[in-house]
Amino acid sequence: MVSGAGPEIERLTALLSKLPGLGPRSARRASLALLKRKDQLLIPLTRAMQDAADRVETCRICGRLSTQNPCPTCTDPARDQTMICVVEEDSALWAMERVGAFTGTYHVLGGLLSALDGIRPEDLRLDGLVQRVRSGRVREIIMALPATVEGQTTAHYIADRLKSFDNQVEITFLARGVPVGGELDWLDDNTIAHALKSRR
Amino acid sequence: MVSGAGPEIERLTALLSKLPGLGPRSARRASLALLKRKDQLLIPLTRAMQDAADRVETCRICGRLSTQNPCPTCTDPARDQTMICVVEEDSALWAMERVGAFTGTYHVLGGLLSALDGIRPEDLRLDGLVQRVRSGRVREIIMALPATVEGQTTAHYIADRLKSFDNQVEITFLARGVPVGGELDWLDDNTIAHALKSRR
Numbered sequence: 001m002v003s004g005a006g007p008e009i010e011r012l013t014a015l016l017s018k019l020p021g022l023g024p025r026s027a028r029r030a031s032l033a034l035l036k037r038k039d040q041l042l043i044p045l046t047r048a049m050q051d052a053a054d055r056v057e058t059c060r061i062c063g064r065l066s067t068q069n070p071c072p073t074c075t076d077p078a079r080d081q082t083m084i085c086v087v088e089e090d091s092a093l094w095a096m097e098r099v100g101a102f103t104g105t106y107h108v109l110g111g112l113l114s115a116l117d118g119i120r121p122e123d124l125r126l127d128g129l130v131q132r133v134r135s136g137r138v139r140e141i142i143m144a145l146p147a148t149v150e151g152q153t154t155a156h157y158i159a160d161r162l163k164s165f166d167n168q169v170e171i172t173f174l175a176r177g178v179p180v181g182g183e184l185d186w187l188d189d190n191t192i193a194h195a196l197k198s199r200r
Numbered sequence: 201m202v203s204g205a206g207p208e209i210e211r212l213t214a215l216l217s218k219l220p221g222l223g224p225r226s227a228r229r230a231s232l233a234l235l236k237r238k239d240q241l242l243i244p245l246t247r248a249m250q251d252a253a254d255r256v257e258t259c260r261i262c263g264r265l266s267t268q269n270p271c272p273t274c275t276d277p278a279r280d281q282t283m284i285c286v287v288e289e290d291s292a293l294w295a296m297e298r299v300g301a302f303t304g305t306y307h308v309l310g311g312l313l314s315a316l317d318g319i320r321p322e323d324l325r326l327d328g329l330v331q332r333v334r335s336g337r338v339r340e341i342i343m344a345l346p347a348t349v350e351g352q353t354t355a356h357y358i359a360d361r362l363k364s365f366d367n368q369v370e371i372t373f374l375a376r377g378v379p380v381g382g383e384l385d386w387l388d389d390n391t392i393a394h395a396l397k398s399r400r
Contacts, residue, residue: 005294006267012252015245020233021226030219032291034249035256035265042253045215049234049246052212056235065235067208091232094205 009035061132063108063125065090073105080104082139084132086158088112088151092144104142107132112150113157121157133162133169140170147176209235261332263308263325265290273305280304282339284332286358288312288351292344304342307332312350313357321357333362333369340370347376 005013009031017027034042058064059071062084066072073079083104087093093106109124132138141162145151159171176194178184184192205213209231217227234242258264259271262284266272273279283304287293293306309324332338341362345351359371376394378384384392 005265005290005297006256006272008248008252008255008267009265012245012248015241015248018233018241018245019230021229022221026221028291028294029221031252032265032289033218033220035252035290038253041215041218042249045212045218046246046249046253048208048212048215049242049249052208052231052235053238053242053246055208056206065205065209065232067206072206089232090205090235091228094228097205 005031061128062106063110063128064093064106078103082137083142084129084138084140085142085144086129086155087144088146088154092146096144102142104140109145109154112145112148113154114150121161124154126158126161129158130161133165138169140172143171143173205231261328262306263310263328264293264306278303282337283342284329284338284340285342285344286329286355287344288346288354292346296344302342304340309345309354312345312348313354314350324354326358326361329358330361333365338369340372343371343373 012034013024013027013031016022016030017024019027022030034045055067056065057067057069059066059069059074061070061074064071064073068075074081080103084107085093085096085102085104086107086109087096088109088111090108093108096102096106107125107129109126109129111119111124113119113121113124133141141158143155143158145155155173162169162171175198176191177198178187178191178195212234213224213227213231216222216230217224219227222230234245255267256265257267257269259266259269259274261270261274264271264273268275274281280303284307285293285296285302285304286307286309287296288309288311290308293308296302296306307325307329309326309329311319311324313319313321313324333341341358343355343358345355355373362369362371375398376391377398378387378391378395
């Protein structure tokens, strides 16, 4: 990308374009917005990124991103340490926390099994989960994985692997159905079929 | 935005969401992408931003962003210093430079006149342009402003203001017409009318 903007601005733009959701054009707009609002945006964002780079780690118990290790969720006595909600990424964990309805702990896999992308069980944070279950304190594992082929393959692989332990861990799955506010007309057939089967 | 991600990640996400093209959801995805790719993305981007914050300035002659002041365009003897291309923002200048067909200099206004947004002549980099014209070295001013009401109002305001000087500065406008590869069927009526009127 030769734009005559100078190597500093071009490097900034090239790196910004690697963020999800930003292409070359929106990366240029983002660069310009940063440079035009140096004090209000560029400098505070640089500081926030430096701070995150210095302080954010991966929790050694659940794998979530946090400035504490173990993270607050894994050490909070007010949270039910006998329940583990298994999620793909931190973004799913953040979504669960925004809802505020879950009071247990998490386990962040860091991906999903995928034959296509060559992601195997050893590429995920699975040993840690098995270890937590083996410790004997866990009573329920909630699979909060995406309703996709990869998500469901991963959930069933984990369920199979945990079944081999001779203990009373219950494995549950998030319910499938019509989203709140969802109109039937806009839903795919699979969701409607699921919702019908699980009617109550 | 309470997500239980911790104040560092939330501040990072909040600042990212101020970039053009990123909403709260894509800012969360960008945060996660940065934190998951610390060495490949977060740290290099932080450095590039720090570098830009430290070194990029506004050229005191033309107003463009550059690490040199005056910028290379304003001092390059290979560029025709008697021609000034007037643009709204650096992004338009970068687009012109990508094309590589213009060998003169620029003047970056930093905005457009807008009664709606309360942007008046004194909010733009106009005095510098007048001064450059007054110096007597300029032969042609090319208005490369957007083909919008604000762009055209600004262009005509500048043309009027420069007319008061009793010198032979020629003021030209970018041609309006059918974009290369553009099909008539997809063009608005105004563009077609312009292209017809300026046919050659």
